[in-house]
Amino acid sequence: MTDLKNIKQVYFLGIGGIGMSxxxxxxxxxxxxxxxxxxxETELTQxxxxxxxxxxYADRPDLLLSQxxxxxxxxxxxxAVPADLAERIFLEENGFTIKKRSQVLGMICDQGKTCAVAGTHGKTTVSTMTAHLLKSSRLDCSAFLxxxxxxxxxxxxxxxxxxxxxxxxxxFDRSFLQLHPDFAVVTSMDADHLDIYGDQAAIHKTFREFVGQIRPGGAVVVKKxxxxxxxDNPEVQYFSYSITEQADFCAVNIELKDEAYHFDLKHPNGVxxxxxxxxxxxxxxxxxxxxxxxxxxxxxxxxxxKAAVATYQGVKRRFDIRHRSNDYMLIDDYAHHPEELKATIGSVKAMFADRWLTGVFQPHLFSRTRDFAPDFAEQLSQLDELYLLDIYPAREKPIPGVSxxxxxxxxxxxxxxxxxxxxxxxxxxxFKPGVILMMGAGDIDLLVEPVAQTLNAKTND
Structure with a gap:
């Protein structure tokens, strides 16, 4: 393990990533x-x-010599940084100390008491909400979101x-095995990142390894x-959670009133x-x-x-309402896996059952599109209308026949x-009046504001 006491400079390859930043x-x-x-260059790097x-933003190893x-x-x-990036090659060949993002996060978290949120979907919202609950309490916290x-x-x-x-x-890349939390949530274990894992059995095995790393005396909360x-870890307490059935932690008496949800939260020690x-x-x-x-x-x-839940405002690009008028509502969402599409589209239809639902979706990764094309199609068929963009490749090169x-x-x-x-x-x-739902994990977010401006102009005509 690198001793941070001896470190004065930290250089990030891929600094614009959400976790890296x-x-x-x-x-x-x-x-x-x-x-x-x-x-x-992005808004985040700016x-x-x-x-x-x-x-x-230029791949310039010569700049590093003097810096x-x-x-x-x-x-x-x-x-996500390719192996043939010139800066990466320079740093590797010249003997720099190089750590993966996950290793460094683990080093920092090991210095304190950690609540970790794992899952193939839902983890960003749950971790951001957990941070807000603790930040609003007498406990306070730091958080990497x-x-x-x-x-x-x-x-x-x-x-x-x-x-x-x-x-x-x-x-992704089994990064969470660098963490040794005190408490953890597991939200989901769907097949994903099959280019890394191969099959769902390997995903399940790795999640169990993660649970096995929770510190003795801690606890894991698992979706029922x-x-x-x-x-999977006899040294920690095991709890379940749900909103559809009885569990150790569960929501009951759920009601939707004016787009807000009201409910009672049952937990092992009360309600x-x-x-x-x-x-x-x-x-x-x-x-x-x-x-x-x-x-x-x-x-x-x-x-x-209770007080903190009422003041929670959400996460950008997670069910993020970007325009609202009498004729239109525009929602931006990061959904990029079939199960995420199912949850997001289902939530919109439940809230706005009488409105026309236009979906815009940008598939993310050639491998994910290849592995889940029928599942994507099934969920997108819940819409009333679909505009489908080209695949966002991210770290991948095109796969023949996949589009x-x-x-x-x-x-x-x-x-x-x-x-x-x-x-x-x-x-x-x-666009027809109704709800416009824009979904994807690529650069579809760059289109959201222009679409919002168009809808705003239509509203003001």
Missing amino acids: ALARWFKHAGFGVSGYDRT KLVAEGIDVH LDKQACLVVLTP GGISKNYQTNLLLSAHSDWVVAEADE GLPIQQS IRSMQLNYPGLLNVENTVAASALALLAGADENEI SAMVLEQVSLADKQLVTKDELLQKAAS
Whole structure:
């Protein structure tokens, strides 16, 4: 393990990633010299620069010669950075200390008491909500989040006095095996990242390994029905949670009133009555149960949790309402797995059952599209109308025969079409009144604001 006492500089390869940028901010706040590279400039990298972090966008190993001291520099690497990146090759060949993002997060979290949230979907919302509950309580916390909290407008929360850390436990590349939390939630264990795991059995095995790393005397809270058992870690307490059936932690008497959910939260030691969640989506009631379970286990009291839930504002790009008028509602969501589409589309239809639902979806990764094309098609068929964008490749190269068309042809809608980004912006002016749901984990977020402006102009005509 690298001793941070000997480190004065931290250099990030892929600093614009949501998890990497949180670490960069942490090191900057802790007094380290922080700089980094990313392929493209984004709103997030611009904010890092405004905070005093040096970011460049050209693959220039020659720049590093004058900037970095090999003896005092820690290089942090995200798995998304290609092996043939010139800067990466330079740093490896010249003997710099290089750690994966997950290793560095684990080093930081091991210094305190950790609440970790794992799951193939739901973890960003649950971790952000858990952080808000603890931050609003007498316990306080620091937090490394996989999204931008709308309560705090950042993905990093800091505390001057609390030992508690909330961390998103990412299963990609088995990253979460670097964490040894005191308490953990497991929200889901769906087949995903099959390019890493091969099959769902390997995913389940790795999640059980993660649960096995919870510190003795801790606890795990598992969505009811998932194949995690007490025997996976006999040294910790096991709890279940649900909103559809009885569990150790569960929501009952759920009512939807004016887009807010009201419910009672049952837990092993009692009931928190008349909870109110003002953030939309039935899936977020389930997320609230999981987050509240972690907060209770950590020591927050019922009144603190009830008050904090009512003030939770959500995460950017998670059921994020970006435009609202009499004719239109525009919702931006990060959903990129069939189960996430199912939850998000289902929540919208439950809330706005009488409104026309137009969906815009950008598939993420060629491998995921190949592995789940029929499942994507099944969920997208719940819409009234579909605009399907090309696949966002992220870290992948194209796979022969894999395209958005293989999803579209299996969608059972009359109103469906493939569109480019430019075509989508043109067609936004003729969207039918109702709810427009834009989904995906790529760069579809860059289209949301232009679409919102178009809808706003239509509203004001």
